Amino acid sequence: MYLSPPSVAAALAVRDLSVPAAPAGDEPPHALALMLDAITAAAVAVSGGAPHRVVRSSPLVSTRDNYDELGFSADAVTRDRRYSHYVSPTVMLRSHTSAGIPAVLRALDPASDRDEVLVLPGVVHRRDAIDRTHVGTPHQVDVWRVCAPARRTVDELLALAGALVEAVLPGARWRAVPAEHPYTFDGRQIDVWHGGEWLELAECGLIDPGVLRRCGLDPRRWSGLALGMGLDRAVMLRKGIDDIRVLRSTDARIRSQLADLSPWRPVSAMPPITRDLSVVIGAGEDDETVGDRVRAALDARVDDLESVAVIARTSAAELPAAARARLGITDGQVNALVRVVLRPLDRTLTDAEANALRDRVYVALHEGPHAELIGA
Known part of the structure; x- marks a missing residue:
C-alpha cells in the first residue's frame, strides 16, 4: 500500500x-x-x-x-x-x-x-x-x-x-x-x-x-x-530527441551532446529485439501499472527496454477450459499479451541477455501459478 x-x-x-x-x-x-x-x-x-x-x-x-x-x-x-x-x-x-x-x-x-x-x-x-x-x-x-x-x-x-x-x-x-x-x-x-x-x-x-x-x-x-x-x-x-532515455544516458558520446541545446545527432541505431509474453495479470492493470511493476523489478536494467505494452487481453471467462487450466487463471484476472521491445542505447544484446531480461519482465508481471521461462 x-x-x-x-x-x-x-x-x-x-x-x-x-x-x-x-x-x-x-x-x-x-x-x-x-x-x-x-x-x-x-x-x-x-x-x-x-x-x-x-x-x-x-x-x-x-x-x-x-x-x-x-x-x-x-x-x-x-x-x-x-x-x-x-x-x-x-x-x-x-x-x-x-x-x-x-x-x-x-x-x-x-x-x-x-x-x-x-x-x-x-x-x-x-x-x-x-x-x-x-x-x-x-x-x-x-x-x-x-x-x-x-x-x-x-x-x-x-x-x-x-x-x-x-x-x-x-x-x-x-x-x-x-x-x-x-x-x-x-x-x-x-x-x-x-x-x-x-x-x-x-x-x-x-x-x-x-x-x-x-x-x-x-x-x-x-x-x-x-x-x-x-x-x-x-x-x-x-x-530533436525521440527517446527519453537519452537524457540520463551515461554514454560519453551522448553526454557530450547534452551540454547544450543544439540539434541532436543520433549516436547509433541498435537493432531492436522483441519478445511477446503471455501472462496472467489483474483485470485492472494497464500500461502505466505494468510499466511501474517492470521498472521496479528491473531497476537499473530498465533502460535496456525501449517499450513494454499490453497489446491484447482476454478475460478468464472468454478462455476455453483447457487454456484456463494451463494458465491457472481465475475470475478477476486476464490473459495478457505483453510486447517487450529490448534496445539499449549503446550496445546490442546477446540472445542470452535478451532472454534473461525477458524472464525478469515475465516474473515481475505474471500472477499465475505456472511459469514459462526461457532463459538458461
Missing part, C-alpha cells in the same frame, strides 16, 4: 538534471538546466522584469498540498494508488511540481503588495508506461506570477505562454486550446506545431480564487498566472 523505506530512499536519490552543476565542478550544466534558465529568463522578461524566485523543495510533500489545496476533487483518478506513490496516509512523492505552490503561497504576507514570478522546477514521481516518451521520474517546471493588488489578465497569460514557447522552440507556431485544470480558471492547453503535427507543450490559466483562499490570500486582492510544462519534453523537442 505504501512505499518501503528503501523505495523512498531510491526515489529521493534520483538526480535532478535541472540543477546547475557546481561552479567548481568539471561537469557542464545539463541541457535541462540550460532550458530552465531560458524559460526563467523569458518569464521574467515578459513580466516586465518583475522579481523572481527559483524555489526548489523536497519531492516528499503532503497529500493535501499535492491535491486538496490545489482543488483536486476527492474522486480524481490521479489520486489512485495505481498512479501515485504514497509514503503514508498523509505524505507522498509529488506527482507534479505544482505541489510546491501551496507552501509558497502560505508564506506570503496577505497584506503585502507583490508582483513576483515563481519558478518551481524538479523531478516528479509517477507510475507510468515504459516507452520512448514516458519515464517514471520526469522533470517539470511550474511558472506562476503572483500579484497584489494588481489584477492579471488572460492577455498576460497568453503573452507568458508565447514567451515560453519562443524560449523552447524559437519561431514555432503555437495555439492555445481551452482546457480545464483544478487550480486555474480560463485555462488553456498550449500546443506547438512540430514535425507535422500539434504537440502539447504546456498547460496554463489564471490562478483559481479557491487556491488563493485556501492558502490564506484574499482573491479579491490577489490574482495571478499559472503555467506548467514538462522540461524533458521541452528539451526533446528543442534538440
Whole structure:
C-alpha cells in the first residue's frame, strides 16, 4: 500500500538534471538546466522584469498540498494508488511540481503588495508506461506570477505562454486550446506545431480564487498566472530527441551532446529485439501499472527496454477450459499479451541477455501459478 523505506530512499536519490552543476565542478550544466534558465529568463522578461524566485523543495510533500489545496476533487483518478506513490496516509512523492505552490503561497504576507514570478522546477514521481516518451521520474517546471493588488489578465497569460514557447522552440507556431485544470480558471492547453503535427507543450490559466483562499490570500486582492510544462519534453523537442532515455544516458558520446541545446545527432541505431509474453495479470492493470511493476523489478536494467505494452487481453471467462487450466487463471484476472521491445542505447544484446531480461519482465508481471521461462 505504501512505499518501503528503501523505495523512498531510491526515489529521493534520483538526480535532478535541472540543477546547475557546481561552479567548481568539471561537469557542464545539463541541457535541462540550460532550458530552465531560458524559460526563467523569458518569464521574467515578459513580466516586465518583475522579481523572481527559483524555489526548489523536497519531492516528499503532503497529500493535501499535492491535491486538496490545489482543488483536486476527492474522486480524481490521479489520486489512485495505481498512479501515485504514497509514503503514508498523509505524505507522498509529488506527482507534479505544482505541489510546491501551496507552501509558497502560505508564506506570503496577505497584506503585502507583490508582483513576483515563481519558478518551481524538479523531478516528479509517477507510475507510468515504459516507452520512448514516458519515464517514471520526469522533470517539470511550474511558472506562476503572483500579484497584489494588481489584477492579471488572460492577455498576460497568453503573452507568458508565447514567451515560453519562443524560449523552447524559437519561431514555432503555437495555439492555445481551452482546457480545464483544478487550480486555474480560463485555462488553456498550449500546443506547438512540430514535425507535422500539434504537440502539447504546456498547460496554463489564471490562478483559481479557491487556491488563493485556501492558502490564506484574499482573491479579491490577489490574482495571478499559472503555467506548467514538462522540461524533458521541452528539451526533446528543442534538440530533436525521440527517446527519453537519452537524457540520463551515461554514454560519453551522448553526454557530450547534452551540454547544450543544439540539434541532436543520433549516436547509433541498435537493432531492436522483441519478445511477446503471455501472462496472467489483474483485470485492472494497464500500461502505466505494468510499466511501474517492470521498472521496479528491473531497476537499473530498465533502460535496456525501449517499450513494454499490453497489446491484447482476454478475460478468464472468454478462455476455453483447457487454456484456463494451463494458465491457472481465475475470475478477476486476464490473459495478457505483453510486447517487450529490448534496445539499449549503446550496445546490442546477446540472445542470452535478451532472454534473461525477458524472464525478469515475465516474473515481475505474471500472477499465475505456472511459469514459462526461457532463459538458461
